[in-house]
Amino acid sequence: FAARFGNRTRLSDGSVYVGDDPANPRIGDIRISYSILPEGAVSVVGRQIGNGLTAYVAGNGREVFLGETGTKSSAEMFTHAREANST
Numbered sequence: 001f002a003a004r005f006g007n008r009t010r011l012s013d014g015s016v017y018v019g020d021d022p023a024n025p026r027i028g029d030i031r032i033s034y035s036i037l038p039e040g041a042v043s044v045v046g047r048q049i050g051n052g053l054t055a056y057v058a059g060n061g062r063e064v065f066l067g068e069t070g071t072k073s074s075a076e077m078f079t080h081a082r083e084a085n086s087t
Contacts, residue, residue, distance in 0.1 A: 015031050016030075016033075042070070043069075045065070
């Protein structure tokens with residue numbers, strides 16, 4: 001990340017943050033986080049290509065790639081994503 005984004009890259013709250021101030025994000029800043037799902041049933045919203053999964057590109061050009069543990073409906077997953085994305 002540092003090679004691509006320079007000194008604007010830092011670890012913040014368990015995520016990689018690219019921007020000037022994680023406490024005051026601005027349009028164009030990036031926050032990247034990863035999580036590992038435990039073994040068991042999972043639900044995924046995305047696109048299957050061969051044996052793998054990747055983001056689905058919606059009609060508006062935005063990418064959608066969601067994963068949750070357990071068996072969930074797409075409506076539940078989108079609701080959870082909206083709730084997690086609020087500030």
